[in-house]
Amino acid sequence: MIKRGKGMACMWYPIGFTVAANASAATVKVNTDGTATVLTGTVETGQGALTVLGQIAAQTLGIATDDVHVVSADTDSTPMDTGAIASRTTYVTGNAIVLAAEKAREILFEAAAPLLNVRPEQLEAVDKKIRVLSFPDRFLPIDKVVAHAENTLGKPSIGSASYNPPTVEMDPETGQGKPFNAYVYATQIADVEVDDETGEVEVKKITAVHDCGTPINPMLVEGQIQGGISMGVGFALQEEILFKDGTQINPNLTNYIMPTSLDMPELEVELVDNYDPTGPFGAKGAGEPTAVPTAAAIMNAIYDAVGVRITNLPATAEKVLAAIQEKNKAVA
Amino acid sequence: MKVEITVNGEKKIADVSPETTLLKMLRDEFDLTGAKLGCDVGDCGTCTVVVDGESVNSCLMLAARASGSEVLTIEGLATFQKLHPVQQKxxxxxxxxxxxxxxxxxxxxxxxLDKNKSPSVDEIRDALAGNLCRCTGYTKMIEAIQEAAKEINTTNAL
Structure with missing residues (x-):
């Protein structure tokens, strides 16, 4: 008989390394055509990092994302970055890019201030303009300001900066300290169907609600979460590296089973409206935490459906059926 | 051995050894590197091309078997002006x-979409079942294919 169940799991997850240094450095230069170039050592692995980093630079400089050229991951020419690990790119590399872009912007504010008869701190960079705060009609186009700074004043608009999340080492005796500078939170809910005669589990739906701070690019965050859930579904029900005499016996996709389009349930993703003042424009991160609560939620849903606790993953049909039979024996 | 096929509307001839797969011929002889070599045993689907109207794992099909066939690869979808609606979505x-x-x-x-103008979500899932994706959870792909179907139907109706 098919039994339905619902399970929930909550998690927190840190951004960046535990206490250890994990710096990112960045260089931002604004060009005389009003575009900008970002140099970053981090790498795009499909998560959309370079899009997000380009958006962060664009927002800081008041230009369009399409006008930002991101040069990445070339040890000959780009500054040091700890890398696309520890769910840290948006937060740590993003903060480095904000700091670098602010330095480049400051040069533009100083160049534009005398021309607009104000002090540099009375200026803002928006809509490809350097503009007087609260006086939208008093502005200079950003490309003209770059050219003026570069060619007349001899001060090219460029900035380099680095960011390393501030942490406090944990006291070995009390365990007190500040291992991370930012944390993300999430809850996922799984709806499953379990066949109590075969032990087969089908995940029908995962509802995922994540706090990533203010998402820089909600579409990409949603994609990250959906992908993380697919990894969580595989972790929960299918994926297992099998060894025999020290050798992996399923080193290919024929018998290392991962979710296909037929295994993936309906996904509903929501982002919590939040703002982290330590992150770039309020953002924290997505990355690894997207996969953290999925398997736990599915195991809780299996318990809700058929009353058995699976504590050894993946919860294959064999394992679930054995647990159901064990339970029935105990009852009888 | 000589293999003659039509790739993306163009007649092509290659001289290959008998064990050459269609994928290897496309990539090494014709420089069509869009179809990828993933698992090389037909599990992952990243080598998928369309041969005479059927999607096949080109890593499993011998080049000789495709002789005389019409083959469509990812390179044949877009023009310089416009992506195919599926690509665009x-x-x-x-x-x-x-x-x-x-x-x-x-x-x-x-x-x-060539065979089914308005596929249901289940039909889309079924069609993608031979193509593995580790990153996305397939959700946005399914949405994109539904959107592409709508666009193709609207364009055809005009």
Whole structure:
């Protein structure tokens, strides 16, 4: 008989390394055509990092994302970055890019201030303009300001900066300290169907609600979460590296089973409206935490459906059926 | 041995050894590197191309077997002016992440839409079942294929 169940799991997850240094450095230069170039050592692995980093630079400089050229991951020419690990790119590399872009912007504010008869701190960079705060009609186009700074004043608009999340080492005796500078939170809910005669589990739906701070690019965050859930579904029900005499016996996709389009349930993703003042424009991160609560939620849903606790993953049909039979024996 | 096929509307001839797969011929003889070599045993689907109207794992098909066939690869979808609607919607909706499964995924989707103008979600899932994706959870791909179907139907109705 098919039994339905619902399970929930909550998690927190840190951004960046535990206490250890994990710096990112960045260089931002604004060009005389009003575009900008970002140099970053981090790498795009499909998560959309370079899009997000380009958006962060664009927002800081008041230009369009399409006008930002991101040069990445070339040890000959780009500054040091700890890398696309520890769910840290948006937060740590993003903060480095904000700091670098602010330095480049400051040069533009100083160049534009005398021309607009104000002090540099009375200026803002928006809509490809350097503009007087609260006086939208008093502005200079950003490309003209770059050219003026570069060619007349001899001060090219460029900035380099680095960011390393501030942490406090944990006291070995009390365990007190500040291992991370930012944390993300999430809850996922799984709806499953379990066949109590075969032990087969089908995940029908995962509802995922994540706090990533203010998402820089909600579409990409949603994609990250959906992908993380697919990894969580595989972790929960299918994926297992099998060894025999020290050798992996399923080193290919024929018998290392991962979710296909037929295994993936309906996904509903929501982002919590939040703002982290330590992150770039309020953002924290997505990355690894997207996969953290999925398997736990599915195991809780299996318990809700058929009353058995699976504590050894993946919860294959064999394992679930054995647990159901064990339970029935105990009852009888 | 000599193999003569039509690839993306163009007649092509190659002299290959008998064990050469269609994928190897496309990549090494014709420089069509869109179809990818993934698992090389027909599990992952990133080598998917369309042969005479059927989507196939080109890593499993011998080049000789494709002799005389019409083969469509990912390179045959877009023009310099315009992406194919499936490609455009994949881009618009952020349906690919690392992108390695992309060429095969898009060919499977394109072949589905050639045969079924308004597929249901289940029919789309079924059509993509031979194409593995590690990054996305497939959700945005399914949405993109539905959007592409709508666009193709609207364009055809005009």
């Amino acid at each position: 994949f881009e618009d909706l952020g349906a690919l992440q690392c992108g390695y499964c992309g060429p095969g995924m898009i060919m499977s989707a394109k072949n589905l």
